[in-house]
Amino acid sequence: MRVALADDSVLLREGLSRVLSEAGFEVVAQVGNADALHTAVALEQPDVAIVDVRMPPSHTDEGIRAAERLRAERPELGILVLSQVVEPRRALRLFQESPAGFGYLLKDRVLEIDDFLDAVRRVGRGGTAVDPAVIAQLMGRRVSDSPLNELSGRERGVLGLMAEGRSNQAICSKLFLSPKTVETHVHHIFQKLGLPPAPEDHRRVLAVLTYLRDAADADQGAP
Amino acid sequence: MGDHAAEAPPRDAPGRTHGVAVALAVGLGLAGTALAVAAYRVQIDDFYQPAERALASVAVGLAFLAAGLVAWLRRPGNRLGPLMTLTAFALLVRQLRYSHDPVLFTVFFAVGDLSYALVGHSVLAYPAGRLLDRLERAAVVAAYALVVAFPLAVLLFYDGTRPLIQFDPTARESLFLVTGRPDVVELLQKTFVVAFYGGLATLWIALIVRRLVQAPPRLRRVLAPLLLAAVVVALRAVFESVFTFVDAPFAREHLFWWQIAAVIALPGALFAGLLRARLARATLGDVLLELERATPRALTDALARAVGDPTLQLGFWLPERQEYVDATGAVLRLPEGDERQAVTILGPPGEPVAALVHDPSLLDEPELLTAAGAAARLALENARLHAELKAQLVHVEQSRARIAAAADEERRRIERNLHDGAQQRLVALALELRSAQRRLSGTGSADVDALLTTSVSELQDAVDRELAHGVHPSVLTQEGLAAAISSVAERMPLPVSVDAPAHRLPPHVESVAYFVTSEALANVVKHAGASQATVLVEEDGGVVTVEIADDGSGGADLTAGTGLRGLADRVEAHGGRLVVQSDAHGTRLTAQLPLT
Numbered sequence: 049m050r051v052a053l054a055d056d057s058v059l060l061r062e063g064l065s066r067v068l069s070e071a072g073f074e075v076v077a078q079v080g081n082a083d084a085l086h087t088a089v090a091l092e093q094p095d096v097a098i099v100d101v102r103m104p105p106s107h108t109d110e111g112i113r114a115a116e117r118l119r120a121e122r123p124e125l126g127i128l129v130l131s132q133v134v135e136p137r138r139a140l141r142l143f144q145e146s147p148a149g150f151g152y153l154l155k156d157r158v159l160e161i162d163d164f165l166d167a168v169r170r171v172g173r174g175g176t177a178v179d180p181a182v183i184a185q186l187m188g189r190r191v192s193d194s195p196l197n198e199l200s201g202r203e204r205g206v207l208g209l210m211a212e213g214r215s216n217q218a219i220c221s222k223l224f225l226s227p228k229t230v231e232t233h234v235h236h237i238f239q240k241l242g243l244p245p246a247p248e249d250h251r252r253v254l255a256v257l258t259y260l261r262d263a264a265d266a267d268q269g270a271p
Numbered sequence: 272m273g274d275h276a277a278e279a280p281p282r283d284a285p286g287r288t289h290g291v292a293v294a295l296a297v298g299l300g301l302a303g304t305a306l307a308v309a310a311y312r313v314q315i316d317d318f319y320q321p322a323e324r325a326l327a328s329v330a331v332g333l334a335f336l337a338a339g340l341v342a343w344l345r346r347p348g349n350r351l352g353p354l355m356t357l358t359a360f361a362l363l364v365r366q367l368r369y370s371h372d373p374v375l376f377t378v379f380f381a382v383g384d385l386s387y388a389l390v391g392h393s394v395l396a397y398p399a400g401r402l403l404d405r406l407e408r409a410a411v412v413a414a415y416a417l418v419v420a421f422p423l424a425v426l427l428f429y430d431g432t433r434p435l436i437q438f439d440p441t442a443r444e445s446l447f448l449v450t451g452r453p454d455v456v457e458l459l460q461k462t463f464v465v466a467f468y469g470g471l472a473t474l475w476i477a478l479i480v481r482r483l484v485q486a487p488p489r490l491r492r493v494l495a496p497l498l499l500a501a502v503v504v505a506l507r508a509v510f511e512s513v514f515t516f517v518d519a520p521f522a523r524e525h526l527f528w529w530q531i532a533a534v535i536a537l538p539g540a541l542f543a544g545l546l547r548a549r550l551a552r553a554t555l556g557d558v559l560l561e562l563e564r565a566t567p568r569a570l571t572d573a574l575a576r577a578v579g580d581p582t583l584q585l586g587f588w589l590p591e592r593q594e595y596v597d598a599t600g601a602v603l604r605l606p607e608g609d610e611r612q613a614v615t616i617l618g619p620p621g622e623p624v625a626a627l628v629h630d631p632s633l634l635d636e637p638e639l640l641t642a643a644g645a646a647a648r649l650a651l652e653n654a655r656l657h658a659e660l661k662a663q664l665v666h667v668e669q670s671r672a673r674i675a676a677a678a679d680e681e682r683r684r685i686e687r688n689l690h691d692g693a694q695q696r697l698v699a700l701a702l703e704l705r706s707a708q709r710r711l712s713g714t715g716s717a718d719v720d721a722l723l724t725t726s727v728s729e730l731q732d733a734v735d736r737e738l739a740h741g742v743h744p745s746v747l748t749q750e751g752l753a754a755a756i757s758s759v760a761e762r763m764p765l766p767v768s769v770d771a772p773a774h775r776l777p778p779h780v781e782s783v784a785y786f787v788t789s790e791a792l793a794n795v796v797k798h799a800g801a802s803q804a805t806v807l808v809e810e811d812g813g814v815v816t817v818e819i820a821d822d823g824s825g826g827a828d829l830t831a832g833t834g835l836r837g838l839a840d841r842v843e844a845h846g847g848r849l850v851v852q853s854d855a856h857g858t859r860l861t862a863q864l865p866l867t
């Protein structure tokens with residue numbers, strides 16, 4: 049899998065590059081700003097671009113804007129955004145139009161190397177990756193009379209992994225459950241939350257994220 | 272009265288000048304009294320009048336003399352004083368025309384009726400000493416012409432064969448006699464009576480009524496008593512002209528006392544007017560005493576009350592704007608060419624301090640205006656100091672805001688440096704360690720593996736702590752306050768409801784409001800033991816109110832510790848205010864931030 053890296057910290061870029069190479073990825077470009085990323089993507093045709101949100105010149109949201117532009121120009125390119133802070137609204141909006149091949153992770157998530165590599169792989173294959181911290185924040189809100197309260201502990205765990213973008217298989221291995229059991233849990237969750245059944249993983253993620261965001265919004269309005 | 276220039280305010284005359292004036296007045300008074308005695312004697316001896324009538328005729332002159340001298344002393348710049356004194360002398364010498372002495376008779380018959388023209392002139396000239404317009408001047412000139420021309424003409428033809436009107440039958444000798452024509456004398460005298468007592472007196476009444484109608488309220492009150500007395504005098508003159516042709520001794524007796532009473536009332540009314548002015552100055556004294564606490568508004572009202580002019584406006588001169596403003600700060604345009612408003616500029620020539628827009632009649636009482644000006648100047652000095660203090664305060668506030676802004680910028684810079692430098696390095700370092708750990712896995716000892724795990728997690732903690740406290744998050748810059756606050760609220764371990772306007776606010780307001788909110792919420796988590804919190808942001812009338820409330824155990828105090836104090840400093844540096852209410856049922860932080 050061919051990867052392009054965009055981060056203005058050379059040190060971190062080198063580190064990521066080494067980790068990715070060791071795991072069998074081909075790092076085809078390392079750049080420090082959005083413009084260079086565009087050029088490199090056009091030149092190298094990578095499968096995934098890993099983009100830091102803050103890059104020169106303003107260090108605010110150059111990475112996000114670069115991601116939006118790349119998605120519009122190359123829908124087949126997987127994009128994994130690395131963010132310094134948890135901003136679920138922002139993250140959710142990026143998923144809104146097309147969750148396929150898109151990921152949003154907190155920057156220090158790269159330290160969980162296996163999770164990080166897994167996310168890169170998923171995004172490169174057109175899947176989805178959402179940082180567990182974002183999911184935790186959305187699910188962690190105590191909302192009275194929310195259907196989330198009706199979920200069992202196990203079901204909540206499955207929902208969280210689903211929302212991160214993991215497949216049923218991945219959930220099986222993560223929770224040491226049989227595929228049959230996971231399927232049952234997923235079925236129950238969709239029923240309890242009133243969501244339509246979704247075959248593809250990333251559609252499933254979108255449905256779940258939308259649901260969670262709505263729940264969060266409802267909470268905002270509560271006194 | 273379109274005349275805007277204030278009469279030169281009477282300076283407090285130096286003692287010597289004043290002494291001379293008093294001496295002159297006493298001299299004139301003594302001369303008048305001597306003249307009165309002579310006039311009395313002539314009335315008794317040559318006109319055969321009863322003592323009381325002679326005394327009454329003389330009293331009229333003396334009343335005018337007293338009023339005229341007092342007016343002259345008090346208002347040296349006003350022509351009314353001399354005019355009334357002259358009138359008094361004319362009234363007294365008029366009696367000498369009844370003398371049997373040919374010289375006295377001829378001279379004082381010729382000038383005797385001047386006294387009535389002078390009375391008319393004095394009344395019309397009250398209180399300013401000036402005549403109103405061309406019509407008034409014409410009437411006065413006509414009166415002077417008549418009272419000199421007719422008696423002189425009479426003297427040319429009077430030979431003593433037939434008594435003169437208003438005279439006893441005793442014959443007098445005219446030194447100007449050309450040829451004796453009793454019929455011409457009678458014609459002249461009757462024509463004079465009709466023209467002067469009838470025609471001019473009627474015109475005079477009309478002029479007085481016109482004055483009363485046109486006068487602004489304050490002037491009307493001053494004029495009314497005098498002018499009413501004058502109307503009585505003039506009516507009497509009109510009747511005189513009627514009874515000249517009707518022989519009615521009874522009526523003539525009444526007319527005499529009517530005349531005496533009415534003419535004496537004239538100086539009486541003048542005294543009343545002077546007394547009013549004196550009382551007004553006394554009121555002004557009270558105003559001065561109250562000045563210390565007086566606001567410009569109150570001062571204007573007090574001045575208006577003191578000088579008896581409810582229309583009075585006080586304008587404060589603003590040199591930098593080159594215009595006057597009233598007590599409310601609104602621009603005050605000075606009226607021009609308005610007969611009902613006059614303007615007095617206070618302050619040295621060319622350097623106005625303030626302006627009074629007032630009833631024109633006040634121009635005739637310059638002492639009042641001077642005192643009012645002194646009062647206004649005191650208040651102005653107060654106001655100026657006030658303004659200066661305010662300006663200094665603004666200066667200090669501005670410099671505080673600049674310091675706060677500089678601190679904000681520095682905070683942002685440090686935060687950026689942390690993010691883009693130190694934190695990236697920490698993450699990169701942790702990543703290196705993690706890579707090493709992976710390579711060692713299976714081959715190295717469990718100790719090394721555990722050590723690396725701990726190191727990475729320490730580094731992660733350090734990074735997280737910094738990340739969590741992003742001082743100026745990009746979401747605030749990019750999406751505004753509502754999104755940024757919601758973002759903070761979502762990270763809280765307790766439900767926080769947020770109600771904030773979606774539109775953008777000025778950057779410094781967003782920055783401070785965000786800072787207050789995130790700090791307050793952090794306090795809620797740390798100290799309050801609350802089960803929920805609310806954040807409310809409202810914009811109303813140029814002020815943004817940020818309110819953070821929880822249902823915790825209270826105990827927040829602005830004076831204790833530096834956390835809340837620092838928050839308050841930050842809010843106040845932007846011209847805002849932070850209020851903390853805290854009790855056992857929860858804590859409520861309210862920050863008010865001006866938009867500008």
